[in-house]
Amino acid sequence: MTVRPPVRPRSGLRRWSVRHARLLEWLYEHFETILLRGLRPLWNALRGTRAEKGVIVVEQGVKGLLFDCRMCGSCVLIATGMSCPMTCLKGLRNGPCGGVRADGSCELDAEQPCAWVLAWDGNQRMRRNERIAGLQAPLDHSRRGTSSWLNKAAEWADDGSH
Amino acid sequence: MTAATDGDQQDSGRDPGAPLPPLPGHSSRGRLERVLRRGEFAVTAEMDPPDSADADEVYQRAAVFDGWVDAINATDGAGANCHMSSVAICALLTRVGYAPVFQISCRDHNRIAIQGNVLGAAAMGVGNILCLTGDGVEVGDQPQAKPVFDLDGISLLETIRIMRDEKRFLSGRKIASPPEVFLGAAINPFAPPVDYRPLRLAKKIAAGAQFVQSQYCFDLPMLRDYMKRAVDQGLHEECFILIGVGPLASARAARWIREHVPGVHIPEAVIDRLAGAQDQIREGRDLCIELIQQIREVEGVAGIHVMAYRRERLAVEIIEKSAVLGGRRPWKRQQAGQA
Numbered sequence: 001m002t003v004r005p006p007v008r009p010r011s012g013l014r015r016w017s018v019r020h021a022r023l024l025e026w027l028y029e030h031f032e033t034i035l036l037r038g039l040r041p042l043w044n045a046l047r048g049t050r051a052e053k054g055v056i057v058v059e060q061g062v063k064g065l066l067f068d069c070r071m072c073g074s075c076v077l078i079a080t081g082m083s084c085p086m087t088c089l090k091g092l093r094n095g096p097c098g099g100v101r102a103d104g105s106c107e108l109d110a111e112q113p114c115a116w117v118l119a120w121d122g123n124q125r126m127r128r129n130e131r132i133a134g135l136q137a138p139l140d141h142s143r144r145g146t147s148s149w150l151n152k153a154a155e156w157a158d159d160g161s162h
Numbered sequence: 163m164t165a166a167t168d169g170d171q172q173d174s175g176r177d178p179g180a181p182l183p184p185l186p187g188h189s190s191r192g193r194l195e196r197v198l199r200r201g202e203f204a205v206t207a208e209m210d211p212p213d214s215a216d217a218d219e220v221y222q223r224a225a226v227f228d229g230w231v232d233a234i235n236a237t238d239g240a241g242a243n244c245h246m247s248s249v250a251i252c253a254l255l256t257r258v259g260y261a262p263v264f265q266i267s268c269r270d271h272n273r274i275a276i277q278g279n280v281l282g283a284a285a286m287g288v289g290n291i292l293c294l295t296g297d298g299v300e301v302g303d304q305p306q307a308k309p310v311f312d313l314d315g316i317s318l319l320e321t322i323r324i325m326r327d328e329k330r331f332l333s334g335r336k337i338a339s340p341p342e343v344f345l346g347a348a349i350n351p352f353a354p355p356v357d358y359r360p361l362r363l364a365k366k367i368a369a370g371a372q373f374v375q376s377q378y379c380f381d382l383p384m385l386r387d388y389m390k391r392a393v394d395q396g397l398h399e400e401c402f403i404l405i406g407v408g409p410l411a412s413a414r415a416a417r418w419i420r421e422h423v424p425g426v427h428i429p430e431a432v433i434d435r436l437a438g439a440q441d442q443i444r445e446g447r448d449l450c451i452e453l454i455q456q457i458r459e460v461e462g463v464a465g466i467h468v469m470a471y472r473r474e475r476l477a478v479e480i481i482e483k484s485a486v487l488g489g490r491r492p493w494k495r496q497q498a499g500q501a
């Protein structure tokens with residue numbers, strides 16, 4: 001996967017989502033426990049079927065609108081203050097580079113806020129704001145374009161937690 | 163250990179290119195780690211890589227630092243401009259006994275290339291690796307290039323730590339003889355979000371950083387704040403913190419750097435001082451010397467990292483005049499017939 005050329009954020013809701021990181025955190029946690037975990041067998045049955053495409057379309061639609069999501073397939077929004085790290089022009093998933101401008105804009109595009117300045121802001125609003133300190137493993141690029149929801153459900157299944 | 167640290171020649175083997183005998187608790191067989199672990203105030207310097215395929219140019223540039231620095235950083239396409247590769251410069255330098263720091267930028271290599279290069283570098287006697295995210299291709303002379311950024315600075319640290327300590331590649335495949343390297347990272351205490359920066363240092367340490375070299379420091383109060391937080395968390399005991407310094411040539415140059423070089427923060431007061439001076443070059447040098455002396459006093463600082471683009475001789479003059487080595491003389495290359 002390559003880093004995209006400087007583009008203006010497609011979604012105007014990106015900043016809104018960061019400002020409402022606490023609400024979204026709450027929503028996601030419930031979504032995760034009730035829907036993702038609870039209906040795990042259903043999600044895993046969907047994998048490889050045509051319905052998988054439907055999940056992808058829904059995920060892309062919702063998260064594209066809220067976060068300008070790039071469908072990396074390994075969602076970490078819960079640990080990045082609800083600011084999608086894939087909107088960083090270097091795709092950094094472990095924190096900002098050293099080039100952030102004094103006004104908080106991106107070193108590569110002064111018109112764009114640094115994704116990690118947003119992330120830090122959103123993170124400070126969240127209840128469990130220690131998650132940002134966790135190390136993110138190198139991104140699995142083979143998952144690009146797949147549903148991180150289905151991937152998550154599959155990981156839980158692999159863990160034997162069904 | 164011998165009584166006098168006379169030229170730190172104690173840190174050299176019989177064959178200048180051979181790795182030093184292993185020491186307990188050390189990850190590398192290199193000189194930089196020894197100096198730091200002994201508790202000496204270390205000095206490292208950045209070398210400009212040549213735009214040339216001539217090995218002698220590398221040796222000439224390194225010779226300027228002879229006896230003045232504990233390690234030489236070979237930049238990896240700094241500022242996204244193309245030069246001789248870092249790994250090749252380091253390999254040339256180890257042949258004659260220098261302690262180079264191999265810089266890896268995630269911009270130009272994916273994880274397959276990086277892991278291969280780490281093994282190669284270690285095989286050629288490179289004992290120190292600095293893990294960098296790297297500048298974007300946009301700022302360099304070839305903005306048409308495809309940026310890689312497969313890993314970031316932190317996952318790069320972790321990757322090499324796994325190779326060294328767990329003797330395996332990221333894939334899990336075994337490594338017969340792991341790379342014995344001292345792992346470093348870059349920090350920038352002067353870029354936003356400033357409150358996040360100490361946490362980032364902690365994260366880099368968790369990922370494997372044993373030393374860090376900072377971006378240029380021109381703002382002492384900001385450095386003191388950052389270091390206080392680092393010291394409060396005990397980070398200076400887990401990692402050697404080296405602070406970046408360098409001379410400014412003039413007020414105009416300083417403004418240009420502030421505008422164009424990502425991540426360099428220069429306070430207005432510094433620029434005013436240069437602008438008000440008769441001889442701006444001299445003032446820039448004196449300012450740098452004063453800064454070094456003040457930085458040396460900040461709790462938790464383990465050394466300085468001198469970056470003086472194309473002004474290596476001035477860098478050495480600054481190291482000498484600042485007396486930062488306190489009478490210690492780092493390793494010096496013995497030319498044939500001199501020994």
Ligand code: SF4
Nearest residue numbers: 088097106107114115
């Ligand atoms: S300034 Fe922020 S958004 Fe821009 S490349 Fe660096 S970390 Fe990414």
